[in-house]
Amino acid sequence: xxxxxxxxxxxxxxxxxxxxxxxxxxxxxxxxxxxxxxxxxxxxxxxxxxxxxxxxxxxxxxxxxxxxxxxxxxxxxxxxxxxxxxxxxxxxxxxxxxxxxxxxxxxxxxxxxxxxxxxxxxxxxxxxxxxxxxxxxxxxxxxxxxxxxxxxxxxxxxxxxxxxxxxxxxxxxxxxxxxxxxxxxxxxxxxxxxxxxxxxxxxxxxxxxxxxxxxxxxxxxxxxxxxxxxxxxxxxxxxxxxxxxxxxxxxxxxxxxxxxxxxxxxxxxxxxxxxxxxxxxxxxxxxxxxxxxxxxxxxxxxxxxxxxxxxxxxxxxxxxxxxxxxxxxxxxxxxxxxxxxxxxxxxxxxxxxxxxxxxxxxxxxxxxxxxxxxxxxxxxxxxxxxxxxxxxxxxxxxxxxxxxxxxxxxxxxxxxxxxxxxxxxxxxxxxxxxxxxxxxxxxxxxxxxxxxxxxxxxxxxxxxxxxxxxxxxxxxxxxxxxxxxxxxxxxxxxxxxxxxxxxxxxxxxxxxxxxxxxxxxxxxxxxxxxxxxxxxxxxxxxxxxxxxxxxxxxxxxxxxxxxxxxxxxxxxxxxxxxxxxxxxxxxxxxxxxxxxxxxxxxxxxxxxxxxxxxxxxxxxxxxxxxxxxxxx
Amino acid sequence: xxxxxxxxxxxxxxxxxxxxxxxxxxxxxxxxxxxxxxxxxxxxxxxxxxxxxxxxxxxxxxxxxxxxxxxxxxxxxxxxxxxxxxxxxxxxxxxxxxxxxxxxxxxxxxxxxxxxxxxxxxxxxxxxxxxxxxxxxxxxxxxxx
Numbered sequence: 181x182x183x184x185x186x187x188x189x190x191x192x193x194x195x196x197x198x199x200x201x202x203x204x205x206x207x208x209x210x211x212x213x214x215x216x217x218x219x220x221x222x223x224x225x226x227x228x229x230x231x232x233x234x235x236x237x238x239x240x241x242x243x244x245x246x247x248x249x250x251x252x253x254x255x256x257x258x259x260x261x262x263x264x265x266x267x268x269x270x271x272x273x274x275x276x277x278x279x280x281x282x283x284x285x286x287x288x289x290x291x292x293x294x295x296x297x298x299x300x301x302x303x304x305x306x307x308x309x310x311x312x313x314x315x316x317x318x319x320x321x322x323x324x325x326x327x328x329x330x331x332x333x334x335x336x337x338x339x340x341x342x343x344x345x346x347x348x349x350x351x352x353x354x355x356x357x358x359x360x361x362x363x364x365x366x367x368x369x370x371x372x373x374x375x376x377x378x379x380x381x382x383x384x385x386x387x388x389x390x391x392x393x394x395x396x397x398x399x400x401x402x403x404x405x406x407x408x409x410x411x412x413x414x415x416x417x418x419x420x421x422x423x424x425x426x427x428x429x430x431x432x433x434x435x436x437x438x439x440x441x442x443x444x445x446x447x448x449x450x451x452x453x454x455x456x457x458x459x460x461x462x463x464x465x466x467x468x469x470x471x472x473x474x475x476x477x478x479x480x481x482x483x484x485x486x487x488x489x490x491x492x493x494x495x496x497x498x499x500x501x502x503x504x505x506x507x508x509x510x511x512x513x514x515x516x517x518x519x520x521x522x523x524x525x526x527x528x529x530x531x532x533x534x535x536x537x538x539x540x541x542x543x544x545x546x547x548x549x550x551x552x553x554x555x556x557x558x559x560x561x562x563x564x565x566x567x568x569x570x571x572x573x574x575x576x577x578x579x580x581x582x583x584x585x586x587x588x589x590x591x592x593x594x595x596x597x598x599x600x601x602x603x604x605x606x607x608x609x610x611x612x613x614x615x616x617x618x619x620x621x622x623x624x625x626x627x628x629x630x631x632x633x634x635x636x637x638x639x640x641x642x643x644x645x646x647x648x649x650x651x652x653x654x655x656x657x658x659x660x661x662x663x664x665x666x667x668x669x670x671x672x673x674x675x676x677x678x679x680x681x682x683x684x685x686x687x688x689x690x691x692x693x694x695x696x697x698x699x700x701x702x703x704x705x706x707x708x709x710x711x712x713x714x715x716x717x718x719x720x721x722x723x724x725x726x727x728x729x730x731x732x733x734x735x736x737x738x739x740x741x742x743x744x745x746x747x748x749x750x751x752x753x754x755x756x757x758x759x760x761x762x763x764x765x766x767x768x769x770x771x772x773x774x775x776x777x778x779x780x781x782x783x784x785x786x787x788x789x790x791x792x793x794x795x796x797x798x799x800x801x802x803x804x805x806x807x808x809x810x811x812x
Numbered sequence: 813x814x815x816x817x818x819x820x821x822x823x824x825x826x827x828x829x830x831x832x833x834x835x836x837x838x839x840x841x842x843x844x845x846x847x848x849x850x851x852x853x854x855x856x857x858x859x860x861x862x863x864x865x866x867x868x869x870x871x872x873x874x875x876x877x878x879x880x881x882x883x884x885x886x887x888x889x890x891x892x893x894x895x896x897x898x899x900x901x902x903x904x905x906x907x908x909x910x911x912x913x914x915x916x917x918x919x920x921x922x923x924x925x926x927x928x929x930x931x932x933x934x935x936x937x938x939x940x941x942x943x944x945x946x947x948x949x950x951x952x953x954x955x956x957x
Contacts, residue, residue, distance in 0.1 A: 454876075461872045465865045472861045509857070512872065517879050541865060555866035556909060556955050611882035613889075624883045624934075 182409050186401025188300030189335060195293035196342045198285075200349075205286040207353055214282055215350045216369065218290035220268035222343050223261050223376065225297045229336050230258035232301070233329045248326075253386035254333060260379035261340070267372035268347075290346065297339065306406035317406040318435040318590060322399065322670045331400035334392040337383035344376040395665050399673055402666040408436045411531065414538060417548035420567075423539045424580040430536045431580075431587035435669070437528045438587075438594035445598035446605040453519045453608070455527030456595055460511045462533040463588045463643070465552070467505035467650065469544045470581045473567060474498035477574055480564040484571040487660045497578075500646070500653040501585065507639070507646040508588075514639035517610050518628050520602065529591060536584060543567070543577075575661035579668070582654035586669035589647035596640040603633045717742075814852055818911045821845045825922050835935065838926045839887045842942060845919045846878035849949055852912055859905050870912070870952040877919075877945030884938035886930070913953035920946035 205211050234241065234254040241247065241255035282288040307320040315321065322328055351369040412429040415422075445451040478494035487493070541550045545559045546566075568574035602608055609625040610632065619626060655672035659665070665673045717735040824841040831837035853871035857864050881887060920943045927939035 457872060457875075461868050465868050468858075468861070468864050509854075509868075512868075512875075513854070515875075517875075517882065519879065537865065544861075552865035552869045553952050553956075555863050556906075556953065559862055561861065611879065613882050613887070624885075 182404040182407055183303065184401060184405070185300050185303055185403040188296045188303060189401060192293045192296035192300065192339065195289040195296065196339065196346070199289035199293065200342060200345055202285060202289065205349070205353055206284050209354075211284040211287060212350055212354045214284065214287045215290060215346075215353075216268055218282075218287060218294050219343065219347050219350060219372070220265060221294035222290065222297065222339075223265040223268055223372070225294060225301060226336055226340055226343065226379075227258050227261035227265055229297075229301055229332065230254055230261065232304070233324075233332055234258060248390070250333065250386040250390040253382045253389070257336075257340070257379040257382035257386065260375045260382060264347075264372040264375035264379065267368045267375060303405045304403065307403075315439075317439045319403055319406065319670045322673060323403060327396045328400045328403070330390050330392045331396040333383065333386050333390065334397065335400070337380065337387050340376065340380045340383055344373065344380050347373050347376055398664065398666045402673075406436070408433055408440070411535070414535060416542070418539075418542065420543065420573075421576075423543045424576055426539045427536060427543070427580045428583045430532045430539065431583035431669070433532045434529055434536070434587040435590045437532070438590040441528065441594060442597065443601065445601040445607070449522040450526040450528070451520070451598055451602060451607075452522050452524055452526055453515065454523050455525055455530055456599060457512065457515050458525055459527070459529060459533050459591060459595065460508055460515065460643075462537045463591065463647070464505050464508035464512065465537050466533075466540050466584055466588060467501050467508055467647075469540045470584060470650075471498050471501040471505060472561070473544055473577065474501060474581065476561075476564045477568040477577065480568065481574075484574065486571060490571075490574070490657075490660070493657045493660055494578075497581075497650070497653040497657050500650040501581075504585065504588065504643070504646040504650040507643040508592075511636070511639040511643050514636045516632065517614050518608050518632060518636065519610070519625070520607050521609065521625075533591070536587070540584060543580075571661065575658065575663050578654060578661055579658045579663045582651060582658050582663075582672070583669055585647060585654050586651035586671065589644060589651050592640060592644040592647050596637065596644055599633075599640060600637055603628070603637075608633055814848075814908065815911055817848055818852075818915050821848050822915055822918055825918055828922065829925070835886050835926060835930055836888050838922055839881055839884050839935075839938075842919055842923055842946075843878060843881045843887065845915060846874050846881065846942070846946075849874035849912055849916060849919075849946075850878060852908065853949075853953075856905060856908060863905065863909065866909075866952045870916075870949045873945045873948040873952070874916075877942045877949070880938050880942045880945065883934070884942075885932055885934040909953050910955070913950050913955070916946045916949035916953065919943075920950060 205215060234251050236244070236247065236251060236255055238255055238259060241252045282291055304323050307317040307323050308314055309316045347369060351373060354369060409429065409432055411433065412426045414426070418426065441448075441451075474494050475498045478491050478498060481490035481494055484490060538551060541552070542548060544550075544562060546562050547554060547559050550559060568577050599608075606627055608628040610628045612619065612621050612623055612626045615621070615626060615629070651669065652672070655668055658668060658672075667673075717738045720735070821841065821844055825838070825845060828834060828837035828841045850871055853867045853874060857867040857871070860867075923939045923943035923946060927936055927943060930936050930939060
């Protein structure tokens with residue numbers, strides 16, 4: 181079972197409550213110093229949470245018009261917490277040995293709460309590339325979504341209030357034992373109380389301007405650590421409940437794997453055309469069987485009391501799933517005779533796509549041991565009443581199929597990214613025999629013609645779009661069937677039903693930058709406003725993997741200065757034009773785009789191919805052009 | 813029409829070992845047999861929910877078998893440029909599946925037999941691997957009583 185943010189938050193809350201309501205702290209100087217140390221840790225962690233959700237300086241928070249209304253209060257609270265942290269810092273080490281359990285129970289609760297809060301923040305950070313805020317998992321857009329930001333502010337406000345109470349209590353103790361606690365420490369604690377009160381007050385204001393719902397908090401608490409969950413082994417015969425849980429487990433693993441393999445196709449021997457082709461066939465089968473089950477239960481929807489439009493909704497989802505199947509089948513055809521220099525079903529996702537085929541098949545058919553080879557051995561399809569006897573069962577089934585479709589959309593986006601990378605690294609080949617006679621090559625394989633690769637990439641783009649549409653349609657049905665948002669695929673859970681009902685194709689793509697222009701939005705959840713768009717210089721730094729906050733801040737300042745300069749130039753040009761002078765100024769966008777956007781492309785050499793495959797690294801672009809079918 | 817094509821290709825496979833250049837004839841016939849399997853499986857996929865998965869994986873195996881044979885050194889040079897066959901699936905899908913399973917079984921036997929006779933390691937590997945893919949097609953489409 182993967183740990184969730186809710187586990188950490190609940191543990192922290194219990195310890196803070198125990199510290200407040202439990203036995204009073206021992207009236208000793210040592211206990212007071214140890215408590216001050218833990219309060220320092222707690223205040224520091226809370227300020228870091230706020231830095232994560234509102235990474236702006238005070239001036240920027242107040243002057244920028246792009247930011248949501250709650251940001252100035254959150255930034256103010258963060259500054260107050262930082263000052264409280266500084267006030268609580270003590271040169272005196274706690275009396276207990278490092279790593280030992282504190283002897284005082286209140287101090288022990290404070291220490292445990294600080295550890296849990298810190299672990300909770302670490303858990304959220306696992307969804308980003310190390311040292312950056314670049315997305316590293318399917319949950320990353322959820323973590324920096326407006327929904328979760330709102331819920332996190334609410335939690336931090338609650339913790340800050342408790343911290344204020346506890347600091348006051350420790351201050352009382354230090355006054356009691358003033359003979360062991362020198363005056364400067366009283367002043368520091370009093371100072372900290374002052375700043376903590378200020379922070380709590382600012383956070384209350386932020387809460388009021390950005391009210392949270394129970395669903396928001398539920399989603400925050402459901403965020404898991406970014407780990408690939410354990411595989412759920414097939415153990416036939418599995419009940420429908422087991423099969424559905426297994427489908428969700430496999431889908432979750434597939435999404436996690438898709439997020440982690442970025443960049444590996446350039447060099448990894450595990451990234452093979454055999455794996456991509458197998459996954460493509462599996463995706464078509466999963467989509468086809470899903471479509472059948474949706475049509476099957478749509479015919480039964482009239483027997484349920486709610487939702488009233490269940491039948492048409494299920495039919496629409498079935499249509500979207502059928503389209504996904506069609507597009508996946510086109511990918512299998514487009515692959516043709518392409519191959520990589522390494523072969524075999526070696527990719528990480530193979531096991532899970534196979535599990536998904538088997539479980540979706542065993543859900544669709546009555547045979548508990550169903551597999552593709554048993555298709556002609558008197559298998560029978562499950563009847564609609566068996567699949568979904570009532571509304572509750574239908575909602576669970578739709579939720580599982582939604583997870584499967586969403587996972588396929590992620591897999592398609594990852595494959596599009598990886599196949600493109602493999603092509604750029606010249607890892608895609610075709611048997612020489614399939615090339616026109618103009619190719620006079622003494623090898624069994626030769627580099628794939630660009631047109632062949634383009635056909636595969638185009639087919640994948642359509643599969644990404646169609647699968648995302650299917651996932652969205654199924655998500656919309658799931659919401660109408662009262663499936664909790666936290667139980668949906670993360671992307672859907674963050675955007676919510678209102679968005680999902682009205683979202684167009686542009687919102688349908690997985691929140692992962694695959695480098696394509698079709699239906700794949702930029703990283704982030706649509707509607708997220710916690711972070712304004714990065715400018716070209718900031719993007720360039722991010723592309724270089726820079727995590728230095730000073731550099732990033734400077735990049736932001738340069739971008740802003742550039743924007744201002746362009747705006748000034750534009751207004752100047754308007755004035756010149758108005759005064760009758762010749763106007764010849766390029767668009768501001770063009771000027772902005774002249775900045776470097778990313779690291780200089782470095783060509784990573786793929787591994788040396790097996791003996792029959794020629795080493796063609798030295799081939800010039802001109803030669804490549806000449807050798808391509810269209811190159812003459 | 814597809815049944816006739818399957819019969820013709822079966823006849824070519826059976827006759828290939830008797831040809832002057834038996835290996836080249838076997839490889840050429842096997843390549844065309846994989847082509848027929850691939851095109852017919854793809855055309856049949858959507859005609860049955862029950863058989864979709866079997867036909868889809870069978871098509872994938874046929875495509876792989878075809879790909880393997882394209883690298884066999886003794887495959888005649890004119891072979892391989894035609895990548896699809898115009899399959900016209902007849903009404904009874906069960907009959908088609910039976911015929912395809914039968915063809916795949918025959919194909920696997922002939923390729924295994926050829927692999928035992930050839931000297932060239934490239935041809936040997938191609939025949940062995942392609943025979944395995946044909947056996948996979950047979951396994952997916954056979955009734956398995």
